[in-house]
Amino acid sequence: MNMAVSQTGRNPVAANAAAAIEVRHLVKAFYDASGDRITLAATDVNFTVKRGEFVCIVGPSGCGKTTVLRILAGLEQKLSGEVRIDSTTPPAMVFQEASVLPWLTVAQNVAFPLSLRGVSAEKQRGRVNELLELTGLTEFASAYPHQLSGGMKQRVSVARSLVDDRDVLLMDEPFGALDEQTRLTLQQELLGIWERTGKTVVFITHSVDEALTLADRVLVMSPRPGTIVADLAVPFERPRDVVEMRRDKRFWDLTYEVWRLLAASPEH
Ligand SMILES: Nc1ncnc2c1ncn2[C@@H]1O[C@H](COP(=O)(O)OP(=O)(O)OP(=O)(O)O)[C@@H](O)[C@H]1O
Numbered sequence: 001m002n003m004a005v006s007q008t009g010r011n012p013v014a015a016n017a018a019a020a021i022e023v024r025h026l027v028k029a030f031y032d033a034s035g036d037r038i039t040l041a042a043t044d045v046n047f048t049v050k051r052g053e054f055v056c057i058v059g060p061s062g063c064g065k066t067t068v069l070r071i072l073a074g075l076e077q078k079l080s081g082e083v084r085i086d087s088t089t090p091p092a093m094v095f096q097e098a099s100v101l102p103w104l105t106v107a108q109n110v111a112f113p114l115s116l117r118g119v120s121a122e123k124q125r126g127r128v129n130e131l132l133e134l135t136g137l138t139e140f141a142s143a144y145p146h147q148l149s150g151g152m153k154q155r156v157s158v159a160r161s162l163v164d165d166r167d168v169l170l171m172d173e174p175f176g177a178l179d180e181q182t183r184l185t186l187q188q189e190l191l192g193i194w195e196r197t198g199k200t201v202v203f204i205t206h207s208v209d210e211a212l213t214l215a216d217r218v219l220v221m222s223p224r225p226g227t228i229v230a231d232l233a234v235p236f237e238r239p240r241d242v243v244e245m246r247r248d249k250r251f252w253d254l255t256y257e258v259w260r261l262l263a264a265s266p267e268h
Pocket of ligand 1: 030031039040041059060061062063064067068096149201222
């Protein structure tokens with residue numbers, strides 16, 4: 001992605017900014033075909049995300065992070081509770097595995113949501129070019145997914161999630177399958193994109209390090225059935241340098257605090 005574009009330095013989200021997402025007393029259970037309950041995935045989940053905020057959710061494997069995100073995306077039904085997304089557009093979602101269509105070029109993959117909506121070829125071209133530029137994929141516009149690295153495929157997924165300009169971006173471990181160095185590069189690039197586009201982002205990760213690098217706030221979940229056990233403000237100024245911020249003692253103090261919370265959450 002285009003690292004040369006300067007990050008303008010976003011103003012912190014105002015304390016009284018409107019809520020883009022509100023989740024109250026959310027409960028989700030999965031049932032088997034006979035209707036007997038099999039898994040209580042999440043229970044009494046409560047959180048708010050303000051417009052323009054970047055919030056990460058961390059928690060142990062199987063605690064219900066993906067389930068909560070899928071409910072926000074409208075891909076899964078809740079059992080009870082309230083979920084409110086205040087937006088004129090449905091949320092966009094980026095999954096852990098880059099979900100690129102192998103028979104389409106990079107440009108066609110990015111354009112896919114627009115072509116589904118019948119946007120004219122000319123308008124598609126203009127918008128796709130902007131997104132290819134933003135994600136550093138311009139020279140790979142005509143390449144096919146099998147010609148790309150894992151990190152580049154994930155950039156295609158990110159570009160596609162931004163192409164039709166949804167307000168809310170839901171990201172489910174988008175960099176989880178990547179090596180450390182590629183991951184750090186994509187984190188820096190995602191921060192740059194977020195600085196420039198002002199999206200509201202909910203980002204799931206297993207990595208405490210990643211959460212503290214990216215987020216305004218980190219929500220910590222308990223083991224399954226997951227519930228939010230802490231809501232921590234991440235005080236680092238913006239724009240952030242993902243390497244330099246590791247020199248800051250506060251980064252390691254917060255890392256310790258989140259790990260203590262994760263270790264202290266009893267299995268249910
Ligand atoms: N479609 C489904 N049917 C039955 N059980 C499910 C279904 N989807 C998820 N679950 C169960 O719900 C629980 C929460 O799963 P979920 O994928 O939300 O966890 P997670 O925190 O995202 O895990 P991970 O970090 O390992 O991806 C798990 O026990 C899982 O087995």
